[in-house]
Amino acid sequence: MFLRNCWYVIAWDYEIPAGKLVPRRVMDDPIVLYRRQDGSLVALEDRCVHRLAPLSLGRLEGDDVRCMYHGMRFAPDGHCNDVPGLTQAIPDRACVRTYPVQERNSWVWVWLGDAAKADPALIPESVGLEHPEFVVKSGQLDYQADYMLINDNLTDLSHLSFVHANSFGADLQWSTTRPEVEALPRGIRVSRWVEGSPPIPPLGDAASHSSVDIWSSYEFMVPGLFLMYTALFPTGTAKRLNSGPPPDDLVSLHSNFTSQAVTPTSPGTARYFFAWGPRRSQGDAAMAQLMLDIAQGAFLEDKVMIEAQQTVKSLDTGRGVMPLPADRGPLLYHRILQKLIDAETPSASKSATTHKAL
Ligand code: FES
Ligand SMILES: [Fe+2]
Structure with missing residues (x-):
């Protein structure tokens, strides 16, 4: 289940410093990220048109990147503008793919599908490292698993009672109570x-x-x-609130926000980006670090499972699953994602390019 017309988190912004070529992969598309001299980001296909060497092993020359195998140089628009030793004009097909790229709330996002549809308004509002209301710390993990298994885990928090009984100290209620699950145009909302x-x-x-009432509400978006x-x-x-959402002016004992992103790097691997921390008025960077330490322990528990x-699952791909009532979130999310995939136009599909000799 893979949607191409969508923004994918590819990195934390601090992972792409000036002067560095950073190789990444999203659903087997090799992508190299770097910054122009004015600081703006470039995302190019990380595959030279000549003999497919990764441009990430190349050299930055101003805003351009030179392949360090045989020296072709590419501009941020993907076009080759120098081929050492070539006496004729450089043909248009000497061009690598460019990806729409955005920097928003500490994340770098790339659009994998039809560039004409890359609307920045489709980037969901996450809480980044400079957020005025929350102070968060960040991390990431690599998974040897299909990204949809991680999505299933996050759209159903009933596993907290079993996987995170120690790390988060979650009791059985996370498994026995049912959240409200609503459909959104590009995801679901889960509250309880x-x-x-x-x-x-x-x-x-x-x-x-020793015990509190916990309100949690999240959006899980494609x-x-x-x-x-x-x-x-x-x-x-x-x-007292008849199980309704807490009003904004009701002061809590503690409140926090977590932003997490699951990005498929290949059909069987994924990268998991996350940040967590308290409201600035109720905590500080030290508390955010403590929370991140707890979360990292918990996320390793998820990873093992x-x-x-x-x-x-890989032993028998034909074997079906048996959903439980707690699976309402994963099932609804699967349906919404599938609908968006079905609606994609052929122009969004991945196309292979055959290059002729210069
Ligand atoms: S592989 Fe890049 S110039 Fe030859
Ligand atoms: Fe978990």
Whole structure:
């Protein structure tokens, strides 16, 4: 299940410093990222037209990149503008693919499909490292698993009770209570109260409470963006609100935001980007680091389970799954993603180019 007309998180912005060629892969498209001299980003096919050497092993020359195998030089628009030793004009087909690229909320996003449809307004609003309301710390993990297994994990948090009983201290209610799940044009929204439960995280004013009511609400958007707000209140708050969402002016014991992105790097591998931290008025960078340390322990627990699941799944690809009531999120998300994939025009499909000799 892979959508091409979509923005994919390819890197944290701090991973692309000036003067560096950074190789990445999104669904087997090799891409090299770098910055022009004015700081703006370029995303080019990381494959020279001559003999397919990666341009990421090349050399930056101003805003251009020179292949360091036989010296062809490419401009940010993908066109070759120098071929050492070539006496005739450089043909138009001496050109690598360029990808629309955007920098937003500390993430670098690339559009894999039809460039004419690359609308920056389709980039969901995540919480980045410079957010005015939340202070977050960031990390990433590589997975040896299909990205959809990670998406399934994030669209159904019932696993918290079992996979994260120790790291997050999640109790059984995460498995036994059902969230509200709604369809969105390019994803789903999942919201719920978990009542009288151990605080996750047990920090700030929540640290002195052995149990709290936890409100969590997240949007899960294509291709795999998890954007969750969580707020902890004294036990009894959910009942007082008749299980409705907490009003904005209701002061919590602690609240936080996490932005996560799952990017398929190949059909069986993925990169998982994440950030988490408290509201600035309820915590600081040290608390954000503590939270990230907890989260990284938890995300390694997910990784162990999901990679093992992938291994078993790969033994018998024809074997079906047996959904449970908690799978409403994953099932609805699959349907929405499939609908978007079905609606893609042929122009979005990946095309192979055969190059003739110069
Ligand atoms: S492979 Fe790039 S110039 Fe030969
Ligand atoms: Fe998890």
